[in-house]
């Protein structure tokens with residue numbers, strides 16, 4: 454019998470294959486009927502297919518509308534442009550949704566955190582438009598459009614309304630970038646007037662960074678341009694236990710790509726110690742979008758149960774479990790239930 458869902462799977466680079474293996478094991482334990490269509494991208498497909506972003510992958514995502522993606526390495530200061538950014542632009546995945554929530558039982562400096570980052574995903578300094586003006590002088594273009602700002606603000610407010618959230622905070626640097634970030638703020642303010650049930654405020658990005666470190670619980674839903682969203686996502690991950698715990702969804706009109714917030718972690722790749730939780734939580738976002746809520750709830754409960762015992766956590770959380778031992782522990786709880 455055909456599986457209920459077909460999902461494109463990109464294991465990715467570095468720790469990608471290890472954490473995707475763990476997530477697939479856990480989803481299989483929960484009996485979710487997914488047929489995984491595997492594709493390569495990035496350094497692996499450059500080596501085997503001559504391109505970091507193969508047409509076959511694009512066609513598969515277009516066809517099935519949903520993908521689970523491991524991290525992809527982007528060469529620093531040279532080499533091919535980011536495949537992650539290219540995918541977001543190609544499919545117009547304009548909204549990057551990153552819930553940052555303390556897992557039950559995880560001790561953090563600030564108690565229970567429940568933040569949501571809504572990051573614009575298609576423009577800003579990620580335009581890829583850079584050039585040498587004269588030797589020693591480089592220009593990098595920050596593109597901000599009314600259309601993209603209005604669209605992400607609308608997404609952020611609608612998300613807040615539909616998920617019982619109280620406040621949207623627009624994060625900006627419009628004191629310095631008066632035109633670009635000023636346009637972002639203009640759009641946020643206009644959209645805010647259409648969503649009176651959600652409170653709206655504004656915070657300058659450097660102050661936001663300090664406030665997040667000192668008093669993160671004052672924030673609810675953060676609405677940001679692309680670069681600020683990228684940087685503050687990692688900061689927020691640090692508030693709840695690190696990058697191993699934070700999922701993300703790249704959402705657009707025709708498809709969605711679910712992934713962890715973190716990258717390929719070359720420093721621990723191949724050691725079998727990576728924490729698969731961030732990708733697992735991304736897979737849970739995906740399952741809920743696929744209307745597989747019961748399976749998502751079962752997996753989440755098993756994750757929380759295993760996390761209760763510090764020794765069973767992975768190394769990044771002070772535990773002793775390898776990636777696969779952690780996955781097996783969660784799978785065992787699911788299978789026993």
Ligand code: NAI
Nearest residue numbers: 524525526527537696697714715716717718721727728769
């Ligand atoms: P990174 O997120 O890969 O790693 C930062 C630190 O967090 C490292 O010490 C790493 O060991 C740790 N870490 C990350 N994920 C972990 C996990 N699941 N379990 C335990 N520890 C974990 O960031 P980095 O090193 O700056 O980037 C490495 C590569 O990843 C770069 O090529 C970058 O472009 C790419 N990248 C890809 C992303 C994506 O595919 N969406 C997102 C971010 C970075």
